[in-house]
Amino acid sequence: MPAEIEAALQARFTVRLNDSDALLATATIAERAKDASVLFVTATERIDGDLLRQLSPTLKTVATLSVGHDHIDLATARELGIEVLHTPDVLSDACAEIALMLLLNAARRGYEADRMVRTGQWPGWAPTQLLGKGLVGKRLGIFGMGRIGRAIATRARAFGMQIHYHNRTPLAPDLAEGAVFHSSLDRLCRHSDMLLVAAPGAPQLKGALDAAHIAALPAGAVVVNISRGDIVDDDALIDALQRGHVFAAGLDVFANEPNVDPRYRDLDNVFLSPHIGSATEETRNAMGWLLIDGVAALRRGQRPANLIS
Numbered sequence: 001m002p003a004e005i006e007a008a009l010q011a012r013f014t015v016r017l018n019d020s021d022a023l024l025a026t027a028t029i030a031e032r033a034k035d036a037s038v039l040f041v042t043a044t045e046r047i048d049g050d051l052l053r054q055l056s057p058t059l060k061t062v063a064t065l066s067v068g069h070d071h072i073d074l075a076t077a078r079e080l081g082i083e084v085l086h087t088p089d090v091l092s093d094a095c096a097e098i099a100l101m102l103l104l105n106a107a108r109r110g111y112e113a114d115r116m117v118r119t120g121q122w123p124g125w126a127p128t129q130l131l132g133k134g135l136v137g138k139r140l141g142i143f144g145m146g147r148i149g150r151a152i153a154t155r156a157r158a159f160g161m162q163i164h165y166h167n168r169t170p171l172a173p174d175l176a177e178g179a180v181f182h183s184s185l186d187r188l189c190r191h192s193d194m195l196l197v198a199a200p201g202a203p204q205l206k207g208a209l210d211a212a213h214i215a216a217l218p219a220g221a222v223v224v225n226i227s228r229g230d231i232v233d234d235d236a237l238i239d240a241l242q243r244g245h246v247f248a249a250g251l252d253v254f255a256n257e258p259n260v261d262p263r264y265r266d267l268d269n270v271f272l273s274p275h276i277g278s279a280t281e282e283t284r285n286a287m288g289w290l291l292i293d294g295v296a297a298l299r300r301g302q303r304p305a306n307l308i309s
Contacts, residue, residue, distance in 0.1 A: 005288030030054045049076035056080045063291040068201035074309050084309040085294040090286040091278035096151035098277045102224045102250025105271040108132040112268050136160035141192025144199030164191050189216040201228035211236035220247045226277050229254035234261045241267050252277055
């Protein structure tokens with residue numbers, strides 16, 4: 001956790017920290033969290049039913065430093081009376097900024113440009129050097145128009161983009177702000193010069209952006225993912241990137257993190273970042289305080305707004 005949050009935790013709890021930031025196996029979490037009443041986790045830890053049962057009845061609260069909660073077995077948590085807190089709202093702006101960073105770097109060939117200058121391979125300016133794709137007038141399809149998706153749309157409009165989106169249900173007009181709703185992901189793909197995945201993590205969305213949906217994108221499309229890595233079919237996206245059907249991709253999340261599919265590293269038309277959507281000092285501190293304040297509210301018998309279960 002950020003230093004400010006760790007200090008706040010130390011002042012309020014008897015704390016056992018994962019000082020190495022290593023990804024811990026479930027058995028290790030069970031051992032280290034034995035007799036704990038509160039378990040602070042991130043989106044990288046899998047909190048399954050077996051783990052919750054091992055830690056119950058002492059464990060009262062799981063607090064995850066993330067908006068997504070698909071890594072926690074909510075059904076078992078409810079069964080055992082374990083409260084689950086998450087961190088909505090406070091990271092929308094930071095994630096939207098990373099989405100635009102990925103979109104711009106993919107469209108304007110940021111990785112290739114940086115490498116050319118950094119390695120001393122730049123021969124000098126030329127009219128057709130590293131030609132990319134501009135954003136003005138492009139149709140940006142946003143898969144998942146929640147708080148983060150809407151924050152992305154606000155920024156994309158400033159670049160002159162037309163906003164299209166797919167949700168389970170259409171937004172109210174005041175939230176949509178003129179964005180065009182599509183009732184299916186397939187229809188969204190067909191109308192997206194650039195597609196941005198911002199849907200919440202959920203088991204039913206695994207592999208949602210598959211070969212058929214990628215094939216439905218206009219030739220030369222750009223794909224960006226800031227949601228969950230397993231929403232995208234890596235084989236299908238890599239094939240489309242290699243063939244040129246997809247012009248470029250910007251990826252901040254991956255299936256099996258941190259074990260990124262090595263084929264991405266061999267592609268010049270992919271801009272990669274290591275799951276840093278919410279990685280600003282302001283945002284991570286706000287996320288931490290939201291959890292701390294949520295635990296305090298629960299102990300006072302109140303129901304905090306960030307309580308899931």
